[in-house]
Amino acid sequence: MRCPKCGSSQDKVIDSREAREGHAIRRRRECMKCDFRFTTYEIVEREELRVVKRNGARENFNRDKLLGGVRKSCEKRPVKMEQLEQLVDDIANELEEEGYREIPSTVIGAKVMRRLEAIDHVAYVRYASVYRQFEDVGEFIDEIKSLGERSPRDGRQPELFR
Incomplete structure (x- = not known):
């Protein structure tokens, strides 16, 4: 040195x-x-993980970019920054353990959605709307209904759709 x-x-x-x-x-x-x-x-020096975007472009995995997207979906929600950093760290470690050299962005998005669903449902729907490229309100409603079927309803939360 x-x-x-x-x-x-x-x-x-x-x-x-x-x-x-x-x-x-x-x-x-x-x-x-x-x-x-x-x-x-x-x-430890790690091999660069490359992300394959939907349009076929490739770029280096960027932890900060992933954290930014997750943070945006959790804006004005009761989610601590430590939870978001842990979520991103867990995903990065999982990708490394799986041994990917290149990974489709859709795989990363699915991992984020699975973890966000357990943390905050509103943040999950926000992220899903971008990840799945919702085109209209009906897709939001369908996602919220399917979320309600998968997760028990919190009695303190008013019902959104009947």
Whole structure:
């Protein structure tokens, strides 16, 4: 490691510990030349996961883009940011464990919908409307009805459709 202050490559590790829930190692280092202390992180290098879009275009998997979409579907809903970050982390880890090098965006969307349904039904319907490209109100109604059939109704929530 090069010292960020003087550029020397001579340093020693003062302290090492686990970071980011075991996915990284945090190292405190000290430059042997100027005594400057700095922190580095060591992570496992992963192969780039490529997402195949509906139009056939390919792009690198972007965790932040996925989080942004999920966050948008949960706007003004009682869902904590920690839940959303955990949802995205779980999906990213699942994709890595499954060993995909390329994955259709539809597979990722289905994974998001399955998890959102368990967290918040309104966020689920919002996400589904974009993911499934709803064209009219009837598709919203059909999705809400099928959601009601799959999930027990909360007595505190008024019935939307009869």
